[in-house]
Amino acid sequence: FRVFACKGVRRVNSAQVFDRWGNKVFDNGTGTGIAPDCNGGTILWDGTQGGNRLNQGVYVYVVEVEFLDNIKLVYRGDIKIIR
Numbered sequence: 001f002r003v004f005a006c007k008g009v010r011r012v013n014s015a016q017v018f019d020r021w022g023n024k025v026f027d028n029g030t031g032t033g034i035a036p037d038c039n040g041g042t043i044l045w046d047g048t049q050g051g052n053r054l055n056q057g058v059y060v061y062v063v064e065v066e067f068l069d070n071i072k073l074v075y076r077g078d079i080k081i082i083r
Contacts, residue, residue: 002041011065011066013064014033014064016063018062045061053083058081
């Protein structure tokens, strides 16, 4: 799972992924944010939890992005793992 944050983005402040029961399976937990990468995308999550591959299914993400003008927006959506 990658985020393509380009011009105007200061950083990706946080990224979390939840399973269909609301359990958190990923949290970037950096606190300092993630630098944007417009070319290849910023890799956030590889479909694992604790080094173990997660089952096929739909997962929900919540990503907070901070822009150069200090506005923060939260993006939500879903990811489907197919193996």
